Amino acid sequence: MKKKNSYKQVCLFMVLFGLMLSNMANAQSSDSKNLNAWSTVSIEYKPNKKWSFELAEQLRLKENLSLVDEYFTELQTEYSVNKNFSLGAGARFIRQNDTEGNIQGYENHFRFQFDASYKHKINDFKLDYRLRYQNKNDLSVSSDEGDYANQHLRFKTGIEYNIKNWKLDPQFSAEIFNHFEKGEDGGFDKYRLTFGTDYDMKKYGKISLYYRFEKELNVDLPETTNIIGLSYKYTIKNK
Template sequence: MKSIKPYKKSFFFRTLLISILCIHTIHSQTEDTNDLESWNSITVRYKPNKKWSFELQEQLRLDENISEISEYFTQLGIERSITKNFDFGVGLRFIRENDNEGSIQGYENHFRFHLDAMYKHKLKRFTLKYRLRYQNKNDLSISTSEGDYAKQNIRFKAGMEYNFKNWKLDPKFSAELFNRFQKEDDDNGFSKIRLTLGTDYKFKKLGKLGLFYRIEKDLNETIPETTNIIGLKYIYTIKSK
């Protein structure tokens, strides 16, 4: 089979990038607030066999045009392969969230867990992935009697990756929709959409480095916000011999 010609790679990248920029331009014309954030993470993953995967992640997020710490967290994740194409996962996250608004400011402790059902399949050089996630987040400093209720979301994510022959920077694109539901909240329903374009580079025996650009848009806020996010991630995988 012949190699993919360079102009085809360039055309593929331009098409994805132009799509995201067009969406961003349309949103910017109607938004009252915008922000630029940076999400950076380091993950160590352990795979004892083909069915199980364990990972520990540390992540730092900056907001206010990358000038202040938004939050940082530690997350433990476990995935179990059920079949060749279907996986199930669970994640536990302890969050230190920076509250810089209102009369009482400072870092707050939050706990979040999620449950994932994931399916993937290949179509020629495309890898298509789908994920359904239930997410539950709670403020540990406020009790239910004080008016705190867990923030719950159902999230659906669909993504694709294209495998160029003899090229390591394969592009990835995904779209994710958030559906919020929680007690005594008039804003329940579809709350946010997230679009992501990125790529990964694998180093031999040294792990994988990823870079992405993300657009996140509120859907049902009185004053909606569009957040632009640039992210850098490093993943090191340990496999049992």
């Protein structure tokens, strides 16, 4: 009976993802090109209860899934100070597809970030908060040529509701981005809303899917972006 219920949950998980993809594609008007897709595969290693290390590969598509936006390799680490508070850092090498302007093509970018996270539980709710400093730079252009690091402070808060005897617990998060860069006006420039769920296959890893909405701030014609995401993570724990 338990195996039958697990099979039904996996099927429902895939059906939900298919419906999300179909509805998002149908929602796009003929002159709109703001549907993106993000897919991620990662492996995580936990040598003990304090430390974790993760290597991820991600592919992002844009313009109604017709073009590659970017793909990257990312290495992250996290240290748990206690059961609620953790510190993290990460680095990302990015191949970004520039499809605007006179010079187009793939560019090399490098990004690093530092995180401080806090999580706790209230009854059946899990809440988490993350403050991130992010620094991204175009490796093909130097500061002498007018290129400076694109920096952000990001604050994210999330909530997950634990449904008894149900493995697809709903998750929601909201994040706001504060931009600052030499030679440009700073301030809040984007917010992000995400709704999703995941399915833990125990020793076979975890699958996650989500829908994400992004919108620019403090510009005359703010761009909105709809994102569908699917990720797989396999975790190795030191026994």
